[in-house]
Amino acid sequence: MEIVNKLLDKSALSALIERLSKSGKEVYAPVKENGITDFAKVDTIDKIDFDCITTIQSAKSLVFPRVENILSYKKTSEDIVVKNVDITAFPEVVALGTRPCDAAGFIPLDAIFCTDNADEIFNARLKKLTVISISCKKADEYCFCTSVNGNPGNTTGSDILFTEISDSTYFAEIVSEKGKAILDTNTDLFKDTAAIDKTPHLAEVKQEFTAEAINEKLNTLFESDIWDKQSMRCVGCGACAYVCPACGCFDIQDENKGNKGIRHRCWDSCGFGLFTLHTSGHNPREKQSQRWRQRIFHKFSYQPVQQKQFGCVGCGRCSRACPADMNIAEHLKEIAVN
Amino acid sequence: MENKNIYVPYKMKIEKVTEEAPFVKTFRLKFMNDEDAEKFDFRTGQFGEYSVYGEGESTFCIASAPTRKGYIECTFREAGRVTKALANLGEDDIIGFRGPYGNIFPIDEWKGKNLLFIAGGIALPPMRSVIWNCLDLRENFKDVTILYGARSVADLVYKHELKEWEERPDVKLVTTVDPGGETPEWNGKVGFVPTVLSEIAPSSENTIAIVCGPPIMIKYTFPVLEKLGFTDENIFTTLENRMKCGFGKCGRCNVGKVFVCKDGPVFTLKQMKELPAEY
Numbered sequence: 001m002e003i004v005n006k007l008l009d010k011s012a013l014s015a016l017i018e019r020l021s022k023s024g025k026e027v028y029a030p031v032k033e034n035g036i037t038d039f040a041k042v043d044t045i046d047k048i049d050f051d052c053i054t055t056i057q058s059a060k061s062l063v064f065p066r067v068e069n070i071l072s073y074k075k076t077s078e079d080i081v082v083k084n085v086d087i088t089a090f091p092e093v094v095a096l097g098t099r100p101c102d103a104a105g106f107i108p109l110d111a112i113f114c115t116d117n118a119d120e121i122f123n124a125r126l127k128k129l130t131v132i133s134i135s136c137k138k139a140d141e142y143c144f145c146t147s148v149n150g151n152p153g154n155t156t157g158s159d160i161l162f163t164e165i166s167d168s169t170y171f172a173e174i175v176s177e178k179g180k181a182i183l184d185t186n187t188d189l190f191k192d193t194a195a196i197d198k199t200p201h202l203a204e205v206k207q208e209f210t211a212e213a214i215n216e217k218l219n220t221l222f223e224s225d226i227w228d229k230q231s232m233r234c235v236g237c238g239a240c241a242y243v244c245p246a247c248g249c250f251d252i253q254d255e256n257k258g259n260k261g262i263r264h265r266c267w268d269s270c271g272f273g274l275f276t277l278h279t280s281g282h283n284p285r286e287k288q289s290q291r292w293r294q295r296i297f298h299k300f301s302y303q304p305v306q307q308k309q310f311g312c313v314g315c316g317r318c319s320r321a322c323p324a325d326m327n328i329a330e331h332l333k334e335i336a337v338n
Numbered sequence: 339m340e341n342k343n344i345y346v347p348y349k350m351k352i353e354k355v356t357e358e359a360p361f362v363k364t365f366r367l368k369f370m371n372d373e374d375a376e377k378f379d380f381r382t383g384q385f386g387e388y389s390v391y392g393e394g395e396s397t398f399c400i401a402s403a404p405t406r407k408g409y410i411e412c413t414f415r416e417a418g419r420v421t422k423a424l425a426n427l428g429e430d431d432i433i434g435f436r437g438p439y440g441n442i443f444p445i446d447e448w449k450g451k452n453l454l455f456i457a458g459g460i461a462l463p464p465m466r467s468v469i470w471n472c473l474d475l476r477e478n479f480k481d482v483t484i485l486y487g488a489r490s491v492a493d494l495v496y497k498h499e500l501k502e503w504e505e506r507p508d509v510k511l512v513t514t515v516d517p518g519g520e521t522p523e524w525n526g527k528v529g530f531v532p533t534v535l536s537e538i539a540p541s542s543e544n545t546i547a548i549v550c551g552p553p554i555m556i557k558y559t560f561p562v563l564e565k566l567g568f569t570d571e572n573i574f575t576t577l578e579n580r581m582k583c584g585f586g587k588c589g590r591c592n593v594g595k596v597f598v599c600k601d602g603p604v605f606t607l608k609q610m611k612e613l614p615a616e617y
Contacts, residue, residue, distance in 0.1 A: 070343070070345040070346075071343065071345060071346050073391045073392075075391065075392075079432065080349065080391055080432045080434075082346060082347070082349070082391075082434070084343050084346055085343060112587055112589075113587060115586065116585065116586060116600065117344050117585040117586070117587070118344075119344060119587060120342045120343050120344065121343065121345075222614055248587070248589065249588060249589030249590065250582070250583075250587070250588050250589070251582055251588070252345070252394070252395060252582045252583065252588070253394060254389075254391065254392050254393055254394045256391075256392030256393075261391065261392050263345070263389075263391075263394075265345075265588075268588070268589070268590070270589060270590075270592075275580075275590050276579065276580050276590055276591075276616075277580060278578070278579075278580055279417045279418045279421075279580075280417070280552070282553055284579065284593070284615075284616040284617050285616055290616070294592070294616075297594075298589075298592060301595075302592065302594065302595050305595045306586075306595065306597075
């Protein structure tokens with residue numbers, strides 16, 4: 001669909017949020033609580049933190065919850081009844097105030113869950129999600145979207161992208177049919193405009209390398225001491241994977257209570273030693289450096305082959321969350337110039 | 339409504355339990371729903387996720403041959419949480435099964451060739467499916483040799499079938515146990531699988547080798563095969579990385595550009611050499 005350009009007053013945004021919420025949609029937006037900004041359910045504009053560079057957690061849990069049921073079961077003396085997940089009961093969700101990197105993160109996730117065997121549960125959530133992003137006017141030292149094919153005003157993955165062009169006005173780009181549906185039911189809130197050059201209103205994020213360069217370098221870097229060197233301080237906590245908008249690895253576990261229970265899937269990480277441990281005790285990736293290498297190779301070498309997508313959007317969350325202060329952008333730059 | 343939730347297993351009833359070796363059992367499983375049984379189809383080399391509700395899922399190959407209709411079999415060793423729970427079940431108990439997943443042994447391409455099966459310990463089950471598949475289509479292949487070794491006589495699985503293969507004139511069976519694992523009555527060989535393989539030195543001429551065993555056995559068997567003149571394209575194995583989903587999403591069996599679950603588990607040595615050694 002060709003992008004439709006509109007203007008939206010900030011006061012109209014307030015009305016839009018209330019209308020979406022009243023229409024039965026669940027609206028999630030960055031909310032600051034106890035000094036931490038994360039996505040939370042809102043029904044008015046008041047609580048939204050528009051100033052944060054990124055939330056601590058990405059928006060991926062809206063389509064790939066940290067823990068979610070994949071089935072439930074009940075045992076009787078001679079039978080086991082398995083109940084499917086009711087995907088029709090999933091709510092319509094609007095993610096509001098995602099950053100362009102968050103929105104771009106839905107693309108590699110979609111590729112993981114929908115290549116070959118489409119994952120019905122993930123698909124159902126994605127189908128019911130509308131992404132209304134806001135361009136970045138600020139960036140920090142961890143941001144590197146421009147080095148991985150993104151930018152602070154990128155529309156990829158968003159249904160609508162707002163860019164603040166004055167204290168009172170957003171430039172709105174209606175990107176997809178889902179975005180158009182929201183425009184069509186709220187036309188009174190939007191004003192017509194010609195296309196606007198967003199550049200003066202966007203944060204500057206210097207391009208330090210390219211994803212393609214990393215991809216090429218990795219062809220000859222599997223056996224390199226760079227992995228030991230870079231991961232020396234990695235404690236294997238997996239925080240990087242948990243906050244990553246593009247990490248889709250998961251575990252499947254049963255939770256039993258008496259004669260019934262649920263089977264759930266939950267986030268997992270290639271950074272954990274148990275991730276690949278065989279029952280026999282053999283572990284194909286027994287050292288942390290091998291697991292760090294897997295993380296980089298998966299995102300920049302394997303995913304482009306398996307799913308035609310890079311697995312990194314340059315949000316910098318992993319670096320912000322790392323308790324050992326590993327900076328992925330610095331490490332990637334080192335790989336690119338190696 | 340058709341069930342498209344790819345995580346929901348088929349419901350299977352345990353029809354028969356066979357004790358194979360200490361802590362090793364074979365289950366014969368039947369579909370409880372006739373429609374499932376009708377629709378279900380698999381080919382040799384494929385695997386599944388077997389579940390005990392409340393404990394979780396475990397990954398094993400389908401150990402029976404697709405030529406044996408109406409049921410599937412799996413053989414497992416009690417080792418972790420799920421396999422311990424499985425071992426506590428008996429005939430008529432219900433388990434879940436998801437599958438079949440993965441690629442296959444290309445037995446159609448092996449027509450007119452000699453087959454050399456080499457298995458160690460609990461790795462005979464994945465091999466048993468392809469062995470029976472080939473023996474059920476015996477006229478398609480020339481000489482069939484099976485070399486099977488285990489730690490001790492007690493650890494040999496499928497003892498009744500080993501006897502059957504031993505008695506067949508159209509199969510050459512060589513069994514061996516590790517030094518110290520023999521009993522006074524043992525009339526097979528004593529020695530590690532790679533050593534016995536060099537001893538019996540089968541010809542590589544027009545022959546496909548299928549190798550399955552613990553990583554250490556595989557590691558020392560490949561060089562012997564190479565010495566015997568087998569090319570990398572003619573050596574097959576099946577990898578057993580840790581898995582959860584079985585269809586290339588959960589991420590844990592990812593090795594290089596492949597998922598063992600989706601692009602494997604069957605690989606030729608040539609394909610394995612193109613992968614990082616993370617299996």
